[in-house]
Amino acid sequence: MLKRSNANPILTRRDIPEIPGLTVDVSSVFxxxxxxxxxxxxxxxxxxxxxxxxxxxxxxxxxxxxxxxRSRVVEIAGLADVAQTIYHVYDPRLTAxxxxxxxxxxxxxxxxxxxxxxxxxxxFERFExxxxxxxxxxxxGVLFPEKLNGEFARLExxxxxxxxxxxxxxxxxxxxxxxxxxxxxxxxxxxxxxxHYWDELIGSGPPPVKTRNGWLHIYHGVATHLNAGIYQAGxxxxxxxxxxxxxxxxxxxxxxxxxxxxxxxxVPNVVFPSGMIVESMDADGFARPDSLVRLYYGAADTVVGLxxxxxxxxxxACKES
Ligand code: BMA
Numbered sequence: 003m004l005k006r007s008n009a010n011p012i013l014t015r016r017d018i019p020e021i022p023g024l025t026v027d028v029s030s031v032f033x034x035x036x037x038x039x040x041x042x043x044x045x046x047x048x049x050x051x052x053x054x055x056x057x058x059x060x061x062x063x064x065x066x067x068x069x070x071x072r073s074r075v076v077e078i079a080g081l082a083d084v085a086q087t088i089y090h091v092y093d094p095r096l097t098a099x100x101x102x103x104x105x106x107x108x109x110x111x112x113x114x115x116x117x118x119x120x121x122x123x124x125x126f127e128r129f130e131x132x133x134x135x136x137x138x139x140x141x142x143g144v145l146f147p148e149k150l151n152g153e154f155a156r157l158e159x160x161x162x163x164x165x166x167x168x169x170x171x172x173x174x175x176x177x178x179x180x181x182x183x184x185x186x187x188x189x190x191x192x193x194x195x196x197x198h199y200w201d202e203l204i205g206s207g208p209p210p211v212k213t214r215n216g217w218l219h220i221y222h223g224v225a226t227h228l229n230a231g232i233y234q235a236g237x238x239x240x241x242x243x244x245x246x247x248x249x250x251x252x253x254x255x256x257x258x259x260x261x262x263x264x265x266x267x268x269v270p271n272v273v274f275p276s277g278m279i280v281e282s283m284d285a286d287g288f289a290r291p292d293s294l295v296r297l298y299y300g301a302a303d304t305v306v307g308l309x310x311x312x313x314x315x316x317x318x319a320c321k322e323s
Contacts, residue, residue, distance in 0.1 A: 040101075
């Protein structure tokens, strides 16, 4: 159903400009956040150096497929003041709050585990820290594009499953709400991994998109029973008024590693959906069923891929049970 772009991978390490001391002969670029904002497509890229340090870089485009990467590393004002030692800032997810601003929800590795931070930009030049989580080990945070029942809402994935490799991951997505984007309260479970099937471990992909049928949400699932983990994408439909309620969930994955650049790389067998741009919304802000969807994903933790479909196709995939 999802069609890969003929230009895939749309970004590789060769597209990353050399910034002395910061991005020289980098190893990889993957897991981008994506948004269409004031007439342009933006990606916020996770770039990894040969020192295995992580940098965020902005890429922009007029057509959603050919991106130019800016020769500047994103700095988040205020992040240096956080009391915890931050090793990596990565996997940013972008949410436009109407025309006012774009929020970035990012993961950050600290000594105490993974934290979620939120930064805001109005121009993709300056990014300012809004909040940084204190003690929850959590990843894959995505913000809804509007307040729900008067509050900000986000999906997040607590890290509670310890793998033999020493990595802590998770198999549940929960809903949290906040008045100020700073203190978050967990409301409850949204969905859990399905053991023995394609999505044993799960985490949100891009932020949910509003349709007349519900919040359309693409997530990643990991099959752990096949020796090494396989990362795939799936889709779920959440209730418009109570997004902790799942209306329908895809039985099959909708994108899995098949192309060489998805099968081979720093981490083999990974498609990691992280950005989703819906072309056409109606006057009330709902995605049109016939609208084109652009899904941006990291492939094998090495390059960026693009795949397209329509909103209606994603809704159909949810119903298949
Ligand atoms: C997850 C995250 C992602 C990564 C994926 C595959 O746990 O760390 O950033 O793409 O693993 O390695």
